[in-house]
Amino acid sequence: MAVVTRTEPPPRPPRRRRLLYRLRVLRHDPTAALGLILVVLLAYLVVAPLFAVLSDAFRLQYGDEVHAGQQPGEWTGYYLWRVFRSQISRLLFWEPLVNTLVVAVGTTLFALALGGGMAWLVTRTNVPGRRWLAGALVVPYMLPSWTFSLAWLTLFKNERAAGQAGFLQAQGIRTPDWLAYGPLPIVITLGLHYYPFVLLLVGNALRRIDVQLEDSARILGAPRRTVVRRIVIPLMLPALSSAVLLVVGRVLGTFGTPYVLGLPADYRVLSTGLFQSIRDRSTGVASVLATVIVIIGIVIVFTDMRLMREQRRFVTVGGKGAMDRVSDLRRWRWPACALGMAVFAVSVLVPVLTLLLSTVTRIPLNLSTFTLDFWIAEELPGAVGFPHGVLRGPELWEAAWNSLRIVGLASLICAVAGLLVGYVVVRGTAPRIAAFLRQVSFLPYLIPGIAFAAASLSLFAVARGPVPALYGTTFLLILVMAVTHLPYSSRSGIAAMMQLGREPEEAAQIAGASWWQRMRRIIFPIQKGALVTGIVLPFISGLKELSIVVMLTTTGTQLLTTLSIGLVDYGYTQLANGVVLMIALLSFTMTYLTQRLTRSSLASGLGG
Template identity: 55%
Template sequence: MSAATVSQQENRAAGLRYKLRLAFRDPTTLIGILAALLFAYLIIVPIVSLLVDAGRVQFGDERRIGTEPGAWTFYYINRALFSPISNSLFWTPLFNTLSVAFGAILISLSIGGPLAWLISRTDMLGRRWFATALIVPFMLPTWTFALAWSTLFKNRSVGGQQGWLEAMGLTPPDWVAYGQFPITVILALNYIPFFILLFGNALRRFDSQLEDSARMLGANSSTVAFRIIGPMMLPSLMSAIILAFAKCIGEFGVPYVLGLPVNYDLLATGLYRSISSRQTGVGAVLAMAIMMIGIIALLVDARVVRESRKFVTVGQKGAMARRSSLGAWRLPATGFAIAIFLISVALPLLTLILSTVMRVPANFNISNFTLDYWIGTNLEFVALRNGILLSSQMWAAAWNTLWIVGTASLCSGLLGLLVGYVVVRTPIWPLSAFLRQVTFFPYMVPGIAFAAAYLSLFAVQRGPIPALYGTAAILMLALIADQMPYASRAGISAMMQLGKDPEEAAQVAGAGWFRRMLTVVIPIQKGALVTGVLLPFISGIKGLSLFVILAVPATDVLTTFSLRLIDYNYSQAANAVVLIIAAIAYFGTVLAQKLTKTNLADGLGS
């Protein structure tokens, strides 16, 4: 090696050491390292712990397996995948999950795709009103609509109580009341907004000049649709399909309400059964399967997004807003949108509201109406002596919900802003890349699997960290980690738009890093902070998957309290609690839009 080469390497090494010294003089680097360690522990370690549980003998299984607890074993993988009972443990729930997911996506695409086109590209009557009204299911808990379905269609042969149709003399068959058909329909109605938002947003940005140019060259309508519009819209359509599929894989509330009564298991409810029956090892295998399917789906979506960059149009902005005239089809198209609104929004919510003020289902005599389930006293229920609004249990669950979710959301928002600051400001790009990726990772893991990972890590004491299961701390930590994709993206987006000049001016004036954050960065980025707090708060309020695994009676929240009422067959009271949750989620979403000056109806963007 020549002396010149050695000298160049020494100069590069010296330059690198100088850059590192400069980087570590800035508190941003130290904060970034601490944040990286924190999120590695809150996100990566629980998932690794779950993977380990699938391959180690769990306490209580040592006699069955014949080895000591903690020893390595393939017993759980073999039991879940290859044993005589593997069909009921894994393969049948997997088949049911995929069947429901593909069925729901097919229905929601068939309805949501045309609605997105009608709202975005035509002169349909009430177009702007429908743009908001039809995405209401996106703002509400999915299992709200499952409870409405159960109220209408349940029968005494399975549910023990009659629904509205049976009370009116029409007994729905079991396959309509429970199982694959209702789960598929409910999820399809809930995912229609995905296509209206994602596909509709792409349609709004599509340049009409491309259609005009094709028609000038002699192309007919089918050629324009399949050769021009189709290829341009395919990436956004595929993205909506994949995201809906990823959410469907981890869905718990709907199959819990409509599947468990007839033992129709999906992977999520199978995981819940395994954990409830203390089959931790098998549950870890199921959680791994859910996690892998979710990760694969979102990696495919990332590939689709990269491919979509090949489809770029350049045109005048004003040409994009022109809409097609429906002519004679204008009234039928409006009627179609009204029908979907009635089926997916109005009818379920009206059913739930009426069910909470009726003693006997579907009896519309004025004497049958009552407010007992809301404000009554000395009710004849063993586990609920007063109406929901007078129930100490409900108010305790509401308080737990507000302070647990609120604290976690505030922490998520502040951490998201710090992550955004470090990602944008740190000169150490590996640290920036790690924080960007690790805080997005929980989005790739369905909530039920993420909850199982936290249960695996915190169920027992590990080193100086005590066992947290049964405390509010485990719920807050899980919520903080689970909501970081939203909070960190809000923080990164905001900091990318903030130049260094305000901070540098404050630094020249003698302000330290902490003071600059309090007096410059946070006041300027308060909108991003509000977004980073409100979005996790709304998601946490209506979330179920994390709480159903990690909450205990002492940390009951509104979602788990309503599920317990469902288990007791207290339908009216359960529906009342769900309506309270739905109201908080809906008005919270509206408030978030007002404060951040955004509108879901304008699309989710990328």
């Protein structure tokens, strides 16, 4: 007869021992705690601003109680009515919406035609110097977007806007308003800035198409038009769709160019209408406009992600040699090269030289009036807000120091945070935390810059609980710039950590190394490439950023970009051009150093 004995479970260790054990585990592997800290920070810095701006759209603001018949702080639909249904809704929303769509469609068509044509030239033909052209044609994106608009004003500005007359006006040729301001110049200048997106996306897609498919169709008797319509275009559709959505999303949130070229003709788009509402302290109206821009941006990016998933339907298999073959242009090789050089000249040389010459001539581009006063004069006659040359007074150097300091710190925070997000996502054992960090760290990419700036202003303009009001501080600028560039560094960090096995870290842990020692002596040194990229790329982008910071800077936190726009407001065109040239010089220098440091190229994959 078997005797069944009942074993008592071992006694639970005392609470103090359990707590000490968990603390020891946490000291050696604080990934879970780090994940919770990142969740809290990202929830407050990314998600909370969106809820704040949404709340402001539905809560009555001080000063509007007479019009709405409610008390401040109460839930209301007054701002929705004011933006969408009131007598001034046409000026507040519907006209800016139509203007935004006109600019977006026009810019997209212009960028597709120019970028697509140049992509075919440098990837599928034997045009001379195509490797050099592939790199040179990407340069326009390194310039601030409103560089082209300031160059346009220097050439075509008429008496409608204050300040120095344009070149044609100075020669006695009056340019019509439709040529100097409004949708046409905005579309052309934005198209010249954004066509490199199309060049890169379409060019890389063209290189992946197996030309054996085209050869097979021609052998079977298909004419060239049929080959393009039935083979090339369907295979290019995902890249073309991504290029279209990317350009539309960028145009939606851009501020500088519509402000410079639209303001004199009272041509408003959604971004400039949002800025004007905040300047007029119409917080509720601005919140509704910001919400609309956020929704449109999210829809655009999710549509792009859907199309990228569909791209797997267009995969082809072919030999590498077949994919690299190019068309022989024969006698058209040098005319095609001249066309590429002309595009480079129009999109880079002409704007830069126009700005440079305007800063050294009293009458625009008239070399007989050569002067260095706009650069080094101690006193400029008639100038009030900026009474000296660009290099003479403290304003430029203070703005440059603020830009380098704020953008540099934001880039450093962005790179470290991106690598830590990647570490928690890949190494963590909590799938919900990993999924939250992966999605929320990408969320700022879905939101146009000026809308995210408005959301951050809504959250941090006043004290909320233990967090003081941060408006007007460099700390707010650093936080917002770091968060808006986090999608790039976090994706870089996740990709880098997925390529790094656990073995080096586990060996160090067995040897007794603490978590901080493992991070400092293993993770950071191995991932220094991802860290450098995560620092330098946001730094380059941040130097020429305007949409994100234009509503957050004050007199004490002036940046180079906002200084330039401020000079445009004063009508000091030559001084504004000089500041933009300084930004372009910094951007070119940092881009060159980045490419040398990382041994990469913005046009990698193009031009053979």
